Amino acid sequence: MVNKKIRIVDIARLADVSPGTVDRVIHNRGRIAPDKKARIEEIIKQVGYKPNIAARMLAIGRTYSIAAVVPSYVDESYWGQVCEGCIKAAEELGQGNIKVDFIYFDLYDRHSFDRVTFDIDWELYDSVVIAALFEEQTRKLSTQLDAIDKPYIYIDSLVDGESNLAYFGVDAYASGRIAGKMLCCEIDAESAIVIVYIQFRRNEITPQMRKREEGLLQYLRESGRESKVEYIEYNPEQPDQTTAALRRIIGKGDKKVGVVVLNSRVYELVASLVSAAKTDTDTNMREQISMLGFDAIMPNIKAMNEGWVRVLISQRPKLQGYNAVKALSNFFLFDALPNRINHTPIDILIPENIGYYTD
Incomplete structure (x- = not known):
């Protein structure tokens, strides 16, 4: 057998x-x-039985259309991996019976979410995958889909209180606590901690980033550390301001400073620090900070291999997209309801194991 x-x-x-x-x-x-x-x-x-989805698709003989509302992306980015997972799941079913159409919005412009979704005829789709980065906009779209009885799944961020079929993504609060614990292993009890918001204002961060921050700060409170937490909003058009702000914080004491970037763009901060290091003869920042970021995308891995990033916390973005499309396929074909909350694994990556990591 x-x-x-x-x-x-x-x-x-x-x-x-x-x-x-x-x-x-x-x-x-x-x-x-x-x-x-x-x-x-x-x-x-x-016995490990799994239903044969591809065979079922052939028997039914129809195509199911899924709209994926996600941020536009460049190759090797976090959202590139999410979309890769969606495509892989659709391709595995074969015969073109699952079709995924991507509807892109600007990751840093919540109003672009409204603009790109405003004129869509959602009746043309069987279901929708939503990157729930913007809470207000996500709720508005969810209400539209509820009105026409279209199933939808959230990925990346969870917006509470809606009728989404499921959520696939990390437990953001837990990942924040892990970030706090890992950072505390890297710095002294009295060291300052800096949270850097890249291309987001602190009061406009995504639900996922907000929950990460809550988990991080709660861990620091529970650990009884005396660390002062400071906040920097990083504007890529004015990187020198961030470098200067970090330099001022470093100059306040003689302890290594902990730096956390709550989204996948820690490499952008590293790039500005590398640029500053070429002209800055007074401060060797790489030796005076311990940096933690999220997501094992190639630019972040490069930053770790170059000694700038000490810890990366990965949430397997490819798996989020893959599982969301697979769950909708099972729902269409077998009336199989997915679990409401589906957390992806949280992987802790350090220089000693990053070379062995595959998601």
Whole structure:
């Protein structure tokens, strides 16, 4: 049994029930005696049975259209990996039965979300994947989709209180606590900690970044550290201001300073510090800060390999996109409801293990 493909009839034989009963359990249809259902589910778990989605697609003979509302991106970026995961899931189903259309908005402009979604005829799509970066805009779109009974899934950030079918993404609060713990391993108890907001004002950060910050600050409070937390808003058009602000904080004491970037763009801060280091003869910043960032994208990995970043916390963006599209496919084909909250693993990466990491 282990060496061959498990079929519904095999499970039925093991459970001593009809294949139709097994099919109803798998697809969550009809009424089944609790003891029979429990026995079938246990056998399914033991043999590792997975429904053949591609075969089901061929049998149905129709195409399902998914709209993915995501930020525009460049290659090797966080959102590039999310979209890669969406595409991979659709391609694995074969025969073009799942079609993903990407609707792009500007990551740093909440009003662009409204603009690109305003004229979309959502009736043309079977479901929607939403990168829920902007809370107000996400709620507005969710209300529109609820009105026409379209299922939708959130990725990256979770907006509470809506009727989303599911959420796929990291537990942002937990990742913030982990960031706090890892940072505390890198610096002294009295060291200052700087939270840098790249291309976001502090009062406009995404729900995910806000929860990360809450987790980080709560961990610091619970640990009883005497660290002073300072905040810098980084404008890529004026990088010298950030460098000067960091230099002032470093100059206040003789302890190494902890620096945290709450989104995937720690490499942008590193680039400005590298540029400053070429002309700054007074301060060797790389030796006086311990930097932590999020997401194992190539520019961040490069910054770690060059000695600027001490810790990266990865949330497997590719897996978020992949699982969201796969969950919608199962919902269409098998009436299978996904778990409401689906947290991706939180990976802690340091210079000693970054070379072995694949997501």
